[in-house]
Amino acid sequence: MANKIKNNVADAGDAVAKAAKDLGSRIATGAEDAVDFVKEKTGMGDPGEGTDRGVAAIKDHMDVIASCGKKVGVVDHVEGAAIKLTKNDSPDGQHHFVPVNWVARVDRHVHLAKNSKETEENWKPDASSCACGT
Known part of the structure; x- marks a missing residue:
């Protein structure tokens, strides 16, 4: 019983860590999009300038x-x-x-x-x- 609880907690922890990593990546991508959008609309950046994501x-x-x-x-x-x-x-x-x-x-x-x-x-x-x- 204790092992089952321990495994469930470990699985839940892994799921939370994966979700946090995914969310962090999506937030970073959104921030890069926002920066590129502002540069494009305000003329503050060179037209060839943007965050290269590969x-x-x-x-x-x-x-x-x-x-x-x-x-x-x-x-x-x-x-x-x-x-x-x-x-x-x-x-x-x-x-x-x-x-x-x-x-x-x-x-x-x-x-x-x-x-x-x-x-x-x-x-x-x-x-x-x-x-x-x-």
Whole structure:
């Protein structure tokens, strides 16, 4: 009986610690978003300035911005080494894929190291074409 209580308390402690870590991460992300939003709206930050969260922070429905500042698509989802763009935002109504190694930084948007012309001329028809990252 005592072992069962001890295990239940340990499990509860682990659950609380995990929830606290998750909440802390969400609060930090929200604070970074708020800072980036204020910088963008007040003009206090360089347009290329933002908290880079890395490619692991790419989420569905994020805008994808070329190095020239033009929006080239919206993230449908990440598929291996590729970002699949939604077909609704595509000029030809098709899904296109962008290798993740084209990403310069990730903040509230995905910012590419290539300009819109380079991106649109070289995006890929499927995720497997992005494995080489060219």
